[in-house]
Amino acid sequence: MSLNVLICDDSSFARKQMARALPKEWEVTVHFAGDGLEGVEAIRDGKGDVVFLDLTMPNMDGYGVLETIRRDDLPAMVIVVSGDIQPDAQERVKNLGAMAFIKKPIDAEKARAVLTEYGIMTGV
Amino acid sequence: MAANSDGINDIHWLMDILQNIDVGLVVLDRNYDVQLWNAFMEGHSGLSPQRAKGENLFSLFPDIDESWFRQKAEPVFQLKTRTFTIWEQRPYLFHFRNSRPITGRSEFMYQNTSIIPLESVNRQADHICVIIYDVTDTAVGKLDVSRANETLSQIQTRDSLTGLLNKSSWLPVLEDYFQSQQPGCLLLMDMDHFRDLNHSIGHQQCDELLRRIGQGLKSLSADNYAARFGGEIFSVILDNHDAASSMELAEKLRRSVLNLGRNSQHDISASIGVAERSDQNGSAMEWLSNADKALYHAKESGRNRTSLFKN
Amino acid sequence: MPAAAEILTEDQRDCYQELTNVAMGQAADRLARLLNAYVVLPIPKISVIENSDLNMALQGATGDSSVSAVCQGFIGAGISGEAMLMFNDASFASLASLMKYEGPLTQEAELELLMDTASVLIGACIHGIGDQLEIVFNQGHPVVLGQHCDLKDLVAYGNNGWDKALAIEIHYTIEHVNIDCELLLLFTEESVKTLNKKVDYLLD
Numbered sequence: 286m287s288l289n290v291l292i293c294d295d296s297s298f299a300r301k302q303m304a305r306a307l308p309k310e311w312e313v314t315v316h317f318a319g320d321g322l323e324g325v326e327a328i329r330d331g332k333g334d335v336v337f338l339d340l341t342m343p344n345m346d347g348y349g350v351l352e353t354i355r356r357d358d359l360p361a362m363v364i365v366v367s368g369d370i371q372p373d374a375q376e377r378v379k380n381l382g383a384m385a386f387i388k389k390p391i392d393a394e395k396a397r398a399v400l401t402e403y404g405i406m407t408g409v
Numbered sequence: 410m411a412a413n414s415d416g417i418n419d420i421h422w423l424m425d426i427l428q429n430i431d432v433g434l435v436v437l438d439r440n441y442d443v444q445l446w447n448a449f450m451e452g453h454s455g456l457s458p459q460r461a462k463g464e465n466l467f468s469l470f471p472d473i474d475e476s477w478f479r480q481k482a483e484p485v486f487q488l489k490t491r492t493f494t495i496w497e498q499r500p501y502l503f504h505f506r507n508s509r510p511i512t513g514r515s516e517f518m519y520q521n522t523s524i525i526p527l528e529s530v531n532r533q534a535d536h537i538c539v540i541i542y543d544v545t546d547t548a549v550g551k552l553d554v555s556r557a558n559e560t561l562s563q564i565q566t567r568d569s570l571t572g573l574l575n576k577s578s579w580l581p582v583l584e585d586y587f588q589s590q591q592p593g594c595l596l597l598m599d600m601d602h603f604r605d606l607n608h609s610i611g612h613q614q615c616d617e618l619l620r621r622i623g624q625g626l627k628s629l630s631a632d633n634y635a636a637r638f639g640g641e642i643f644s645v646i647l648d649n650h651d652a653a654s655s656m657e658l659a660e661k662l663r664r665s666v667l668n669l670g671r672n673s674q675h676d677i678s679a680s681i682g683v684a685e686r687s688d689q690n691g692s693a694m695e696w697l698s699n700a701d702k703a704l705y706h707a708k709e710s711g712r713n714r715t716s717l718f719k720n
Numbered sequence: 721m722p723a724a725a726e727i728l729t730e731d732q733r734d735c736y737q738e739l740t741n742v743a744m745g746q747a748a749d750r751l752a753r754l755l756n757a758y759v760v761l762p763i764p765k766i767s768v769i770e771n772s773d774l775n776m777a778l779q780g781a782t783g784d785s786s787v788s789a790v791c792q793g794f795i796g797a798g799i800s801g802e803a804m805l806m807f808n809d810a811s812f813a814s815l816a817s818l819m820k821y822e823g824p825l826t827q828e829a830e831l832e833l834l835m836d837t838a839s840v841l842i843g844a845c846i847h848g849i850g851d852q853l854e855i856v857f858n859q860g861h862p863v864v865l866g867q868h869c870d871l872k873d874l875v876a877y878g879n880n881g882w883d884k885a886l887a888i889e890i891h892y893t894i895e896h897v898n899i900d901c902e903l904l905l906l907f908t909e910e911s912v913k914t915l916n917k918k919v920d921y922l923l924d
Contacts, residue, residue: 296738369745373758491859493861
């Protein structure tokens with residue numbers, strides 16, 4: 286059974302960019318969500334073993350998603366992908382349980398480095 | 410080799426252009442020591458590139474506000490962002506005297522500056538370039554316009570003889586005061602037999618008289634509460650005064666006008682009407698009309714007196 | 721939005737929003753370092769406005785309060801535009817204290833604060849967008865539009881050679897303090913055509 290990866294971002298361009306940045310040889314099923322509410326729903330549906338999460342989104346933002354995951358103890362490894370590169374923002378999401386932080390714009394190199402560092406993508 | 414000599418030519422040309430371009434170029438290192446100083450800078454400062462090079466900017470030009478300039482330049486080194494200063498902030502960075510005896514209209518050169526990062530091979534901004542633009546003509550033009558506008562708006566809101574507000578700009582003040590629900594009195598003063606006075610002492614002396622009365626009124630209340638209501642009529646809002654203390658002030662005012670006459674040996678007097686703001690006043694205009702009625706009463710009762718509006 | 725559809729597709733609009741998102745994050749990071757505070761990032765607003773709507777767009781951005789503003793033109797690779805940074809005048813007191821500005825808050829002092837913030841925010845934002853599209857933008861000299869003005873007096877609208885423009889609005893606030901500013905980037909129709917080609921390349 287392959288891993289479920291959820292890309293949660295309000296911008297379709299950003300979702301595409303993220304999907305393209307995933308290592309080609311990584312065998313996963315990719316799902317998409319357009320805001321935080323959709324994201325949480327997808328995670329509950331088991332579509333988010335690994336979540337690439339944007340912070341600024343309508344309806345529910347990335348902070349809200351992280352809080353929900355923590356409160357409801359949802360099984361998701363979250364990697365925040367955000368343009369908000371203030372040290373404070375990185376600190377906050379780590380405190381809310383995010384595993385890693387990637388600065389936008391995303392590229393294949395950054396994605397691979399994080400996936401390898403945290404042992405999410407093994408055997409490649 | 411052709412390609413090579415082309416490259417050398419390019420560099421020569423660029424150097425020539427930098428030397429002759431009509432903007433100031435200064436390259437500074439991390440210690441603010443001068444590394445490049447172009448002909449514009451030499452021309453206006455009298456300092457040759459040979460003498461400037463290697464010297465610290467702040468020792469060469471002690472009148473540059475060091476902490477201010479550092480505040481603008483440090484982000485350029487640290488964040489590699491460009492920063493800009495404009496003449497409205499500070500007229501100049503370098504004090505250069507006017508170099509154009511015919512068309513120069515200012516004692517010194519107004520300057521805009523751009524500060525840009527210069528990256529070295531290691532991608533660090535070890536140097537910055539300060540570009541100095543001469544914006545004297547723009548600045549002088551703009552200053553002229555804003556001065557003219559200031560004078561214009563002064564003319565429109567103030568009476569030029571007394572410096573008091575004129576009627577049209579004072580009425581909104583009265584309206585605001587009325588709306589604010591504060592207690593207070595309104596005073597209207599009219600000079601008695603002013604036309605005769607004009608004949609006997611002349612326009613010039615009459616103007617002088619009005620000017621002095623205007624000055625006296627300014628001391629009675631806040632600056633924008635007194636106005637030259639028209640011709641020889643003045644109006645004043647006496648803020649937070651009740652009827653009794655307002656009548657006292659009005660009497661004092663009437664006597665001081667009388668004194669002006671005694672000193673100049675002419676019959677000069679004024680009639681004054683006072684109206685206290687009351688809850689029955691439906692509008693500022695009604696309050697004003699009460700003061701006017703009191704003034705009329707003072708005139709009717711023989712002039713040179715003060716009268717309080719009573720329902 | 722019919723006016724928008726003529727110049728932008730929905731995909732292009734979305735792409736501008738994302739590019740702006742990244743650029744304004746970089747700008748906010750610099751501002752945060754300068755002020756030692758956390759800058760709250762909103763979702764940027766991308767729209768197409770008509771010349772005659774410019775004032776209304778500005779009004780919507782800042783409400784009725786009195787404002788101070790700086791403008792700065794930029795140009796590169798056949799694309800030109802202008803950035804405008806507007807501060808609600810109520811912001812200056814907090815801004816001064818965050819920037820550790822000493823002395824009385826005179827008109828001159830406020831101008832310094834306005835210029836320092838503008839240098840950081842405008843520069844970082846347009847270079848952030850430029851970097852992603854591989855355009856090097858050259859900044860012109862900033863111009864003070866006015867201090868303590870009514871918004872309607874700030875921008876004289878009328879015949880300045882454009883009908884429609886792409887407007888990018890970013891509303892920055894600082895956490896826990898009363899600082900409120902609006903950054904507006906405007907690209908005229910001609911520039912948007914060139915800009916769209918660059919964006920399409922990214923979208924491919």
